[in-house]
Amino acid sequence: MASSITHRFVDVxxxxxxxxxQGQGPLVLLLHGxxxxxxxxxxxxxxxAAAGYRVVAPDQRGYARSDQPSDVGSYTLLHLVGDVIALIDELGEEQAVLVGHDWGAPVAWTTAMLRPDKVRAVAGLSIPPILPGGLVPPSITRTQYGEGFYQVYFQQPGVADAEFAKDIPTSLRRFLVGASGDNPLGKExxxxxxxxxxGLLDTMPESPELPAWLTEEDIQVYADDFALHGEQAFTGAFNWYRNIERNNELLAPFRGRGIxxxxxxxxxxxxMVTTLRGPDGLSVGDLLRGAGGPGNPMSxxxxxxxxxxxxxxxxxxxQQERPTEVNTALLDFLTGLDAPATR
Incomplete structure (x- = not known):
């Protein structure tokens, strides 16, 4: 029987x-967004863990209980990939399977691109592999969606930081519900x-009730950890967005390299990620409709x-809205890594 979840701090x-x-076995790193x-x-x-894996989920730099460096430039994808590689080493492992959601997905995809020797396999939730920089830079997205596009809005120093830190539980409640499949403004x-x-939260009104997958207790767990950073509760997290342009510049030498x-x-x-378009004009939804076909960008x-x-x-x-389905998909994927080749 797998042990219970334990918590500690590591310097990496x-x-x-x-x-x-939690657990013992091959290492699986879960990278949040x-x-x-x-x-x-x-x-x-x-x-x-119950299926036989050693599972480690960090609070990534700038988030929750982890350190929040003051320098905006300390949040590039190269720093974040460095954290993952150093964590694998600190845990005494040679390799890990990486699973990332939202921003954690670009970290996972980029780590797999740059250090395939340390990454046994990789899974991304929500964000597909957009290489080499992880996300389309603001110099492109502002022409596609305007100055109000949320990633462009986040570039303004202190603006979104203050908006979200004003009432942390309310901010999290509105955003978690507003970006879910159960948002009260419609399903499209x-x-x-x-x-x-x-502000961004003005586009996400309070829902009369929480969806079944989210509780007030869940929101409070998040809020208590973010509150540890006081008025800078979300600044470290927003600093990830403030490096999107720089990520594309720093990783330009790897353009054309895959996973x-x-x-x-x-x-x-x-x-909402399925509606976002890349520089080629294709949306994530377009890629999914053509996934596996000849010349498909994702393949x-x-x-x-x-x-x-x-x-x-x-x-x-x-993974929060559909935990059973996500667990099944991940376990099928992990089991397949050890299965003998059939072709």
Missing amino acids: NGVRLHIAE WPESWYSWRHQIGAL PRPLVVPEGL DVPALYVVGDRD AVAPQMRAPVVLPGCGHWT
Whole structure:
């Protein structure tokens, strides 16, 4: 029987990270997204540990109980990949399977691209492999969606930071519900755009009740950890967005390089990410409709990618909204890594 979740701190790559861990066996690292923490994997940790894996879920740099460096430039993808590699080494392991959601997915994909020697396999939830920089830079997205596009809005120093830190539980409640498949404004996914003169949370009104997958206790767990950073509760998290342009510049030498390890992509059909377009004009939804076909960009980036798993009715919070389906997909993927080749 798997042990219970334990918590501790580790010093890696110049930062102190909080980690949650459970189980023994091959290492699986679970990398959360924005604005979350290790707790977003609460439904996966025990299930994977019970299946025979050593599962570790860190609070990534800038988040929750982990260190929040003051320098905005300390949040590039190269720093984040460095944290992952250093964590694998600190845990005494040679390799890990990486599973990332939201921002954790670009970290996982980029780590697999840069260090396939340390990554046994990789799975991304919500965000597909957009290489080499992880996300399309603001110099492109602002022409596609305008100055109100949420990633452009986040570039303004202190603005979104203050908006979200004003009332942390309310901010988290509105955003978690608003970006889910159960949002009260309708089921069709759409890009997040902030109207002039408003804040992002103004586009996400309070829901009369929480969806079944989210409780007030869940929200409070997140809120208590973010509150540890006071008025800077979300600044470290927003600093990830403030390096998107720089990521594309720093990783330019790797343009054209792909992911050479087994890969899996899981996304909800109500996730707003499915509506976002790349520089080529194709949306994530377009890629999914053509996944596996000749010349499909997703297959070209990760030749060993399994067939994408699309979850009906699921919004952005993949592993929280559909824990059973996500656990099944991950366990099938992990089991397949050890299965003998059939071709």
